[in-house]
Amino acid sequence: MHPLVSSLPFCVIAGPCSIESYEVLTQVARTIQDLGVTALRGGIYKMRTNPESFQGLGESAYSIVAQVKQELGLSLVSEVTDVRQIKGLSEVADVLQVGTRNMYNYELLKELGKQEKPVLLKRGLSAYLEEWLQAANYVIQGGNSRVMLCERGIRTFERETRNTLDLAAVPILKSKVNYPILVDPSHGTGRKDLVLPMALAAAAAGADGLLIEVHPNPEKALSDGAQALDLFELEDLMKRLRTLLPALGRRLSDPGIPFFSSL
Amino acid sequence: MHPLVSSLPFCVIAGPCSIESYEVLTQVARTIQDLGVTALRGGIYKMRTNPESFQGLGESAYSIVAQVKQELGLSLVSEVTDVRQIKGLSEVADVLQVGTRNMYNYELLKELGKQEKPVLLKRGLSAYLEEWLQAANYVIQGGNSRVMLCERGIRTFERETRNTLDLAAVPILKSKVNYPILVDPSHGTGRKDLVLPMALAAAAAGADGLLIEVHPNPEKALSDGAQALDLFELEDLMKRLRTLLPALGRRLSDPGIPFFSSL
Amino acid sequence: MHPLVSSLPFCVIAGPCSIESYEVLTQVARTIQDLGVTALRGGIYKMRTNPESFQGLGESAYSIVAQVKQELGLSLVSEVTDVRQIKGLSEVADVLQVGTRNMYNYELLKELGKQEKPVLLKRGLSAYLEEWLQAANYVIQGGNSRVMLCERGIRTFERETRNTLDLAAVPILKSKVNYPILVDPSHGTGRKDLVLPMALAAAAAGADGLLIEVHPNPEKALSDGAQALDLFELEDLMKRLRTLLPALGRRLSDPGIPFFSSL
């Protein structure tokens, strides 16, 4: 089967870099629901280079998430940064994300292999594709086969973008494994003006879905504002995807847990 | 204007890495003409890493090209590797290509600035976008404004592909300059199985055209066979482009000199 | 003060990639002691890309280490790969090493900030110097100021070596911070034939010490044999360092806990 032909419906996961407050989260979540986005993303525990940067709300975000999920019925993808967070985070998140800085954190991956929640594993900053697949094997070998991979840009000499989005990774991975392959054009470029073209390019390259940073007011975001779309830009992206996907023989997924909703 | 919206018709330039014989060239050229490909590409002077590799037919290809052009009426894009070739090559080529290894060859670029033929300038192996645009300025300042740029992959740590195709370069360049921006997924990946998905991705990212290596029998090509499509694969690519481009609000160019046919 | 002039004595930390058995460890340890090497290194918990590769002896190495240390009185540098290992490992290791794959593991670094043992923090595979210093800040801000940094090669396009040893990092870091700066030419090149020249180069660039992989029989090592020196090659390296260091105005450290032996 040609890598471009995939039986998976196309999933869009969108939301703020960090969960900052009930007000911001519910505003984003309502828009996402209106636009037919598959699931919400939002950081509760953040990996920040600078130890003095905002590190996420942590446990105090749990009640915010619980309330928004109850009101709107959305699924949540959120990052786990330490084995000690798994139990608590699993009560509010539907997919546990492993960020680029933890791709080689094999002790964390082993623990996630013992869980039932799907795992979204991002590529390390300069990971070979082979290393990334081996990292996924740490999860698989623990017994959890609900793995999805997400290309999020690699570190190269080029300085115009925060990272270089390696879209060739998509068809290569599709030819090697059966995991859903996502692309994150927000981190993959670090520039909001590049998110739309690279999102469409990812779809055309055969990706099974997107991870998109959105904020009602990107200039005021507590983290990563430079790469977040506002809600109108997200609407435009969804509209263009609805035009593009049929030309690629694909359709947008129904809302729910991405790729593993039937499980 | 959004980088994805371009008034330029989408050009496909396809052909063999090297011009090897009248038989091979005419076979490719007829197929290209049947498929509505915009122009033919073919190397007469080759830049080869190994001094003992096949270096192209050189001047002895001129009569082959002249005959095929007369029979079929196609335009030819061909690479110039030294200032001393410009005069002769201009008699058979409609577009003079500067390869990745010569992007910094400013003396060559200055000479091309004095010509009338359009110049297709490929990105250097590890050139910053800014350096690439400055290289284009060497041509422009000489008086020749018919410049088109071609992203062809950059050198990174990743080893699964020959180069890493940097598609984010497309929308960045579209926001900075008015030159047509092409993408070469053949050199950009070095693998024929990746040419189709990356070609479609390039179009979705907003590229104005493609450079594609094709050979009737890739296994027997004298150079770069691993990345050449065969004629059936080219047909498939053209068919998929005809489905995709309207969903992007674009159409395929008529055959002729790419982008500058009316000049 | 010029970065090349340092009041720190030059430390050499050498030993096997993994601790495999009492026999191998004691053989290496005796040689190290005879040669005046500062401290022993040896992996108890290993980070392996492939989940099916040898992962280190784990807790069962503790008694081996305890016995060798009792017999010979050496200090040990060993890697910690998870917060749950800190307590046990601290009973046998004198310096806790954080490997390249965990440089961004901020939860681990925060825990090490609460410890008294010195921390040897390796540079991430593609970490900017600024990110590395910020990672060190996670340890420092926890209250543990006994940090040493170790350049171990970065990931670049070059394929002849496993990594590209970035020796310019040494004088840059010396001009910014007061931490001892080490260099690991074994991982930094991945080739035993390059260890000696790059070790001498590191010293000449102003490094405060070296991390060297040694094995009595590299061909039989359970991990990383291609980059391990044998014991005769280590002897040659020590001899050359004793000739070189005085010409750089430096001297070899006495055996003990590297850099923080007086604490």
Added chain:
Amino acid sequence: MHPLVSSLPFCVIAGPCSIESYEVLTQVARTIQDLGVTALRGGIYKMRTNPESFQGLGESAYSIVAQVKQELGLSLVSEVTDVRQIKGLSEVADVLQVGTRNMYNYELLKELGKQEKPVLLKRGLSAYLEEWLQAANYVIQGGNSRVMLCERGIRTFERETRNTLDLAAVPILKSKVNYPILVDPSHGTGRKDLVLPMALAAAAAGADGLLIEVHPNPEKALSDGAQALDLFELEDLMKRLRTLLPALGRRLSDPGIPFFSSL
């Protein structure tokens, strides 16, 4: 023979990035002569990214060079950027340098293969060692075996330095070929504060010589001032080399044409 042991005397080639005037050149040349530097370097034709930057004095520098050489008797290393310059430049330069941007300019290399003057071939910005050696073969196969190679930094993700100086290239090349191997720590780092430590590191790694940018008043240099040593810093470098080289079993070369003075 171990790569660190070389029978070649160690050569230092120093001078301004560009030849700007008789006054500046003679001032540098006298100092160089006093310090026992092997040969003078100085750009007559410059490769500048920006077409509006100073491009070197060109032919009008010939008389300046001729006068300084007559007065002081020094050898000159200077860059050739186009085949049409070879004849003229050969009358004043003793070594013809091919810069990093021309490493893949095979037509230029073929012409240099027909000359008698030694050729100093710098590594391309992101050239594999194998590509570099093949580029040297273009010269060798033309009949000119007087080739020396110069590592000058490669392009990587790291942004603190202009390039990443790949010193492991030195012992690798020494083990493969017999050409003298030089290192350029000025371009290799782009920062004058790093030139001294990286120069010493290059010597310790087994390099056969150095290329150093020097200017009597770096702040006023017409090009590359940020990486040029002033004359006192060059004196300090020479002094430290005289201390270091004997500890490496080597000695400084007598002034003359580097490595090929007896020819």
